[in-house]
Amino acid sequence: xxxxxxxxxxxxxxxDFEAVKVTHHPAILSLSLEAxxxxxxxxxxxxEKLRLILVENRRARVRRTAREAASKPDExxxxxxxxxxxxxxxxxxxxxxxxxEAEARARPVAQRPxxxxxxxxxxxxxxxxxxxxxxxxxxxxxxxxxxxGEPKASTSKGGSKGRKSATPKPDV
Numbered sequence: 001x002x003x004x005x006x007x008x009x010x011x012x013x014x015x016d017f018e019a020v021k022v023t024h025h026p027a028i029l030s031l032s033l034e035a036x037x038x039x040x041x042x043x044x045x046x047x048e049k050l051r052l053i054l055v056e057n058r059r060a061r062v063r064r065t066a067r068e069a070a071s072k073p074d075e076x077x078x079x080x081x082x083x084x085x086x087x088x089x090x091x092x093x094x095x096x097x098x099x100x101e102a103e104a105r106a107r108p109v110a111q112r113p114x115x116x117x118x119x120x121x122x123x124x125x126x127x128x129x130x131x132x133x134x135x136x137x138x139x140x141x142x143x144x145x146x147x148x149g150e151p152k153a154s155t156s157k158g159g160s161k162g163r164k165s166a167t168p169k170p171d172v
Contacts, residue, residue, distance in 0.1 A: 008084050040096070054078050
């Protein structure tokens, strides 16, 4: 669920809100790549601090009395503030990936790092054959092995896999 900008402004301190405000639509498009990456690091650090506060609160909740819990109203909003930073990070990551894709599309195909691999997979050698194809010279060699008395592999299609059937076959 999205959090309106007005709610973000109420939840966060002025300094924190300024860091989050640049991740919204009109402002994020004007940021340079370096500014996006530094904002990502900054917001990640802020979210991590709030995450640690939440973990400590969860651990301390068992040891506290009701009166002590009521004296810390800031703890109730820590989870919502963390969500605000997480959503801002999501917007930054999306913008970074969007710019990366646009840059990759702008590059010529020959300069793309993966294009040589794709071209190699698409191109088939002219003398290549599938593993099931055999040359004419290999077919007689296989036939001569069978004639030499080598044991023949079972080729039944019944799916019994070498097991004896439950019903005996009548002798004819």
